[in-house]
Structures are given as C-alpha cells and as structure tokens.
Amino acid sequence: MNLSFGPEYEEYRREVRKFLAQNWPPKDPRDRGAVQAFRARATEQGYLYRNIPRQYGGSEQAPDLLRSQVLRECFADAKAPMEIRDRGIGLLTPTLLAWGTEAQKAYFIPKTISGEIRWSQGYSEPGAGSDLAAVQTKAELVGDQWVINGQKVWSSGAHESEYMFMLVRTEPDAPKHQGISYLLVDVKQPGITIRPLRQVTGDSEFNEVFFDDAKTPADLIVGPRGRGWEVSRTTLKHERSNLNGNLYSESMFNRLVRLAKDTVRDGRPAIQDPDIRDRLAALYGWLLASRYSSYREFSLTAAGEEGGHFPLMMKLNGSNMAREMYLIGRDLIGDDFLLARSGEGGVGQAAHRIWARHNMTSLRLTIAGGASNIQRNIIAERALDLPRDSRVA
Numbered sequence: 001m002n003l004s005f006g007p008e009y010e011e012y013r014r015e016v017r018k019f020l021a022q023n024w025p026p027k028d029p030r031d032r033g034a035v036q037a038f039r040a041r042a043t044e045q046g047y048l049y050r051n052i053p054r055q056y057g058g059s060e061q062a063p064d065l066l067r068s069q070v071l072r073e074c075f076a077d078a079k080a081p082m083e084i085r086d087r088g089i090g091l092l093t094p095t096l097l098a099w100g101t102e103a104q105k106a107y108f109i110p111k112t113i114s115g116e117i118r119w120s121q122g123y124s125e126p127g128a129g130s131d132l133a134a135v136q137t138k139a140e141l142v143g144d145q146w147v148i149n150g151q152k153v154w155s156s157g158a159h160e161s162e163y164m165f166m167l168v169r170t171e172p173d174a175p176k177h178q179g180i181s182y183l184l185v186d187v188k189q190p191g192i193t194i195r196p197l198r199q200v201t202g203d204s205e206f207n208e209v210f211f212d213d214a215k216t217p218a219d220l221i222v223g224p225r226g227r228g229w230e231v232s233r234t235t236l237k238h239e240r241s242n243l244n245g246n247l248y249s250e251s252m253f254n255r256l257v258r259l260a261k262d263t264v265r266d267g268r269p270a271i272q273d274p275d276i277r278d279r280l281a282a283l284y285g286w287l288l289a290s291r292y293s294s295y296r297e298f299s300l301t302a303a304g305e306e307g308g309h310f311p312l313m314m315k316l317n318g319s320n321m322a323r324e325m326y327l328i329g330r331d332l333i334g335d336d337f338l339l340a341r342s343g344e345g346g347v348g349q350a351a352h353r354i355w356a357r358h359n360m361t362s363l364r365l366t367i368a369g370g371a372s373n374i375q376r377n378i379i380a381e382r383a384l385d386l387p388r389d390s391r392v393a
C-alpha cells in the first residue's frame with residue numbers, strides 16, 4: 001500500500017518545510033508581535049486562512065484536503081502556530097462568508113483574523129441546550145437598533161471576548177425554528193452582565209450572560225430576519241479532517257500504560273493485573289478502530305466523496321475513549337485520587353493531579369458541541385436509518 005500523498009504533495013511538503021525552516025521560530029516565540037508577523041508571512045504564502053478571500057485578510061486558496069493535511073503535519077513538526085484558535089475563526093467567519101453583508105465581512109473578518117476581536121458563542125440558554133431552537137432571549141427592533149433581553153449560559157470565553165454571535169427570538173409568533181435571528185453584539189456595554197461559572201476543576205471558562213436592554217445596530221443581523229436557525233447551521237465544509245484528532249488520544253494512552261507500569265497493585269506492577277490488562281486492550285482496540293476510520297474518512301473525502309458515516313461517529317467515539325481512559329487512570333491511582341485535587345491549591349503527586357484533572361475535563365467532551373445521547377440519535381437516524389426520536393412538543 002502506498003501511503004504517500006504523491007509527488008505533487010511531497011514537493012509541496014518540501015516547500016512548506018523550507019518556509020518553516022527560514023521563518024520559525026523567531027528569537028522569542030512568546031513575543032506576540034513576532035508570532036503575528038509569522039502568521040502574516042504564512043498567510044501571504046497561502047498556508048493559513050486558506051478559505052478566506054485575500055480582500056478580507058486570508059490567503060484565498062482553492063480547497064485541497066491533501067495540502068491542508070501536509071500543512072498541519074509540517075507546522076506540527078516545527079511546533080509553529082497555525083490559525084488563531086477562536087470561535088470567531090472556526091464558526092463565525094464561515095457564517096459571515098456565506099451570509100454576511102459586504103460591510104460585515106470587511107469590518108469583522110480582518111479584525112477576527114488578527115485577534116483584535118475575540119468572539120463568544122451565545123446559543124445555549126437555561127431552557128435551550130440540546131433543544132436549541134427553544135431559545136427565548138428576545139430581540140426587538142426599536143428604531144435603528146435591536147434591543148435584547150434574556151439570558152445565555154455556558155458561553156465559553158465570554159469574559160475575554162469583545163463580541164458575541166448569538167441566536168435570539170425576533171418573531172415570537174412564528175413557528176419555533178422560523179422565529180430566530182442571528183445577531184452580532186458588542187459584549188462590553190452596560191446592558192450586558194457577564195458572570196463566570198466556577199467549574200469542578202476550579203477554573204472559570206464559561207459564563208452566564210444577562211441581557212437587560214442591551215443594544216446592537218439594526219444592520220448587525222447576519223442573514224435575513226427569522227432565518228437565524230439556517231444561518232447558524234453553516235459550517236466550514238472544506239478541508240476538515242479528523243486525521244490528527246487521534247494523536248492526542250494515542251499519546252494519553254501511552255501515558256496511561258506508563259502509569260499502569262509504575263503503579264504497584266497487590267505487590268506487583270498494575271499492568272500485570274488481568275482486569276487492567278483487559279480494559280487497556282479493549283481501549284487500544286477502540287483507538288486503532290478510530291485511527292483507521294479517520295484514514296478511511298480522509299481517503300474518501302480526498303477522493304471527493306462524503307466521508308461516509310465516519311464523521312457522525314468520531315465525536316461519540318472520541319468522548320467515550322477519553323472517559324474510559326480517565327476512569328482507568330482513576331482506578332489505577334486508587335484512594336490517592338481523592339487527594340489529587342487539580343487547579344489552585346491542589347495537593348497530591350503531580351502525575352496524579354494531571355489524571356484527576358483530565359478525569360474531570362473529559363466529562364465536558366460528552367456534552368460540548370452536542371451531548372452524547374444526541375450524537376447517538378444522529379447516528380441512529382442518519383447512519384442506521386432508524387425511525388426518528390419521538391420528541392416532546
């Protein structure tokens with residue numbers, strides 16, 4: 001089997017490596033100005049922000065899954081930064097490109113790429129999570145402004161963002177999915193209160209956000225009024241790949257095996273315990289299945305096909321594997337796990353604290369971006385053609 005990408009892409013790989021060798025790292029990789037200058041040069045070369053037109057600060061390249069994979073590999077090898085990781089890049093920019101006005105694109109995209117504007121996502125509410133179309137936060141058009149009242153919750157990074165893209169109810173009498181609009185809102189204004197939520201890890205990454213007569217200009221609606229549901233479904237279609245998603249799981253699995261070797265149980269290394277061996281072997285089976293499924297998905301997409309049912313399964317599989325991995329870690333550490341508090345003021349051995357932290361954060365994977373039960377429903381309906389879930393009206 002030939003696993004290379006072919007001569008054209010290997011030539012491209014050499015070109016990218018040469019660029020990286022000449023441009024990264026700068027004298028001080030922590031210098032934000034130097035990192036920004038590097039990103040600008042890489043964009044100029046066509047390596048970053050590939051799907052964003054040049055007029056908005058991107059490099060405007062034709063979609064090419066293999067080139068983007070070569071880039072990911074080369075940048076990872078060189079430990080060089082790729083695009084800014086921000087909801088504004090992954091979620092908002094594709095939406096603006098598909099639905100935004102010329103003024104919205106020209107103003108927001110360059111500032112998002114440069115990191116000058118950071119975004120939070122205001123979708124979930126206390127009564128609207130999996131059933132997102134139940135959003136109740138209202139916006140009314142008064143003169144040339146939207147006036148917003150209501151509450152969002154779980155808004156990641158809202159306390160560090162300048163703007164929020166959000167779903168609001170603008171047509172209270174329309175059917176559920178047709179009464180929603182998509183607005184862009186400056187979160188640093190008096191009508192908005194952002195309250196961080198403290199998590200089980202001790203961190204505060206999410207927020208409750210309250211809107212009391214908050215305002216945004218009438219022209220900061222994206223797409224037509226009442227079609228926010230459709231607008232919010234826009235995703236980045238090109239160049240996505242799960243190929244690198246397994247690398248982290250595999251490196252954590254190797255650490256888990258080390259922990260099993262270093263932990264003594266009943267007077268011998270825990271790796272010799274039949275129960276631990278069974279669980280590690282089963283987990284490794286899932287890891288390999290996931291790795292080879294991502295190869296198949298990649299090959300299908302590179303050949304211009306849809307990627308099969310693999311994309312539907314990847315999230316559920318990834319969160320199941322992470323959860324099992326950290327449960328094995330917890331069982332290996334035993335009673336000491338209770339001491340291994342992560343975060344500020346944590347106690348216990350450093351290695352144990354890492355596992356305690358991962359154990360808690362792995363819970364988030366089963367909820368964020370669609371809870372596991374919802375993923376199961378999606379697989380049942382779209383991949384297995386089972387009857388639709390009976391929904392409560």
Ligand SMILES: Cc1cc2nc3c(=O)[nH]c(=O)nc-3n(C[C@H](O)[C@H](O)[C@H](O)COP(=O)(O)OP(=O)(O)OC[C@H]3O[C@@H](n4cnc5c(N)ncnc54)[C@H](O)[C@@H]3O)c2cc1C
Nearest residue numbers: 121122123124129130154155156364367368369371373374
């Ligand atoms: C790490 C993290 C980051 C997040 N960041 C953001 C953010 O930036 N912005 C934002 O808007 N939101 C964010 N969220 C919120 C996230 O989108 C919601 O938590 C998620 O959609 C689930 O909604 P919920 O919490 O209301 O749970 P619910 O929808 O109330 O679900 C509770 C339980 O019921 C189950 N359930 C619900 N409906 C069904 C069904 N039809 N069939 C079977 N089971 C069902 C679910 O699987 C779950 O186990 C974040 C969440 C997490 C964990």
